[in-house]
Amino acid sequence: xxxxxxxxxxxxxxxxxxxxxxxxxxxxxxxxxxxxxxxxxxxxxxxxxxxxxxxxxxxxxxxxxxxxxxxxxxxxxxxxxxxxxxxxxxxxxxxxxxxxxxxxxxxxxxxxxxxxxxxxxxxxxxxxxxxxxxxxxxxxxxxxxxxxxxxxxxxxxxxxxxxxxxxxxxxxxxxxxxxxxxxxxxxxxxxxxxxxxxxxxxxxxxxxxxxxxxxxxxxxxxxxxxxxxxxxxxxxxxxxxxxxxxx
Ligand SMILES: [Zn+2]
Numbered sequence: 001x002x003x004x005x006x007x008x009x010x011x012x013x014x015x016x017x018x019x020x021x022x023x024x025x026x027x028x029x030x031x032x033x034x035x036x037x038x039x040x041x042x043x044x045x046x047x048x049x050x051x052x053x054x055x056x057x058x059x060x061x062x063x064x065x066x067x068x069x070x071x072x073x074x075x076x077x078x079x080x081x082x083x084x085x086x087x088x089x090x091x092x093x094x095x096x097x098x099x100x101x102x103x104x105x106x107x108x109x110x111x112x113x114x115x116x117x118x119x120x121x122x123x124x125x126x127x128x129x130x131x132x133x134x135x136x137x138x139x140x141x142x143x144x145x146x147x148x149x150x151x152x153x154x155x156x157x158x159x160x161x162x163x164x165x166x167x168x169x170x171x172x173x174x175x176x177x178x179x180x181x182x183x184x185x186x187x188x189x190x191x192x193x194x195x196x197x198x199x200x201x202x203x204x205x206x207x208x209x210x211x212x213x214x215x216x217x218x219x220x221x222x223x224x225x226x227x228x229x230x231x232x233x234x235x236x237x238x239x240x241x242x243x244x245x246x247x
Contacts, residue, residue, distance in 0.1 A: 018054070018206075018207075021052055021053070021054035021206075022054050022187065022206045024051060024052065024053060024054070024166070024167045025053045025054045025055065025206065026184050026185075026187045027167045027168065027171065027181070027184050028051075028053055028076060028103065028167060029103055029104060029117070029184075029185065029188065030184035030185040031171055031176055031180070031181075031184070032101075032103040032119035032126070033119045033120060033121050033123075033124040033125075033126070034121075034171070034174060034175075034176050035076075035080065035170070035171075035174070036080060036083075036084070036101050036103075036119060036121040037121035037122075037174075038174035038175075039080055039081075039084060041173075041174055042170055042173065042174060043077060043080075043081065045165075046152075046155060046160070046162050047162050047163065047164055047165040047169075048076070048077070048165055048169075048170045048173070049075065049076065049077030049148075050075050050076070050077060050148075050152065050162075050164050051075065051076040051077075051164055051165060051167050051170065052073050052074070052075060052076075052164065053074045053075070053076055053079060054074075054206050054207065055072075055074045055079070055104065055205075055206075056106070056203055056204060056205050056206060056207050056208070056209070057069040057070050057072075057074070057105075057106070057141075058209065059106075059107070059108055059109055059110075059134075066209075067109055069105075069107070069134070069137070069138045069141060070138065070141045070142050070145055071145075075145075075148060076167070076170075077148065078141075078144050078145055078148045079103070080101070081144060081148075082140065082141055082144035083101040083102045083103075084101060085144070086140050087099050087101065089133070089136060089137050089140055090102040090105070090116065090137065090140075090141075091116075091118060092116065092118045092127065092129035094118075094120035094122065094123060094125050094127075095125060095127075096120060096122055096123040096125060098120055098121070098122035098123065099120070100118040100119055100120040100121075100125065100126075100127065101118060101119060101120075101121070102116040102117065102118050103117055103118070103119050104116070104117040104188070104205065105117065105137070106191065106193075106203060106205075107134040107137070108134060108193065108195065109134045109135065109138075110195065110196060111195065111196050112132045112133060112134050112135070113130065113131075113132055113134070114130065114131050114132060114133055114134050114137060115128060115129070115130045115131075116128065116129045116130075116131070117188075168181050187205075187206070188205040188206075189205075190202050190203065190204055190205070190229075190232060191203045191205060195211075197213075198213070198214070199211055199212065199213045200212055200213075202229070202232055204229045207229075208229035209229065210229055210232055210233055210236070212236065217233060217236055217237070
């Protein structure tokens with residue numbers, strides 16, 4: 001058998017992995033209130049805790065550099081525990097009066113602005129909250145990640161090997177009905193941020209971003225192609241070629 005790797009097989013494998021991770025993330029976002037509500041029930045099950053999410057926690061600047069709030073992998077347990085332990089940074093008050101917790105966030109180290117999507121475990125409400133303080137949140141999240149990396153290392157040292165669950169199994173375990181699991185809310189759409197110097201950033205919540213500054217378009221990706229970003233670049237190039245030039 002040939003030892004050579006087949007590049008197209010690798011591309012297909014990465015694409016499948018990416019789509020699987022996105023499907024897990026969409027189910028997480030869709031069922032965030034139930035997942036937060038039942039944290040005590042699943043937090044000690046490594047198969048559930050270490051479910052991988054596909055979040056886009058990069059900040060992209062026009063020099064073509066991405067600055068990470070935290071590096072992947074982003075584990076479900078880390079994101080949830082971090083919000084529960086630091087609600088002042090990763091939460092907001094729900095209109096019902098209870099604490100809501102962040103399940104997605106993005107921000108800029110330059111302006112310090114930070115926006116959170118939050119979910120209330122009590123009443124199921126979802127909303128958004130904008131604050132300042134990118135750096136403190138970055139430090140806090142990275143500390144939570146280190147703690148979990150050490151924990152995972154300990155499990156491995158002790159010969160505890162496990163296969164990470166499909167998030168659908170976690171949802172069944174905590175009593176989410178099959179019909180709800182089968183019908184998640186639509187995936188998040190591309191987000192638009194305007195920077196302090198007039199630059200506009202479009203972020204694909206599942207990976208990649210484009211920054212444009214009037215004349216130039218810079219695209220940044222991580223971990224494989226992003227259909228949303230690719231499509232936006234095509235559209236923007238069409239617009240750019242379509243207006244402003246008289247031949
Ligand atoms: Zn509420």
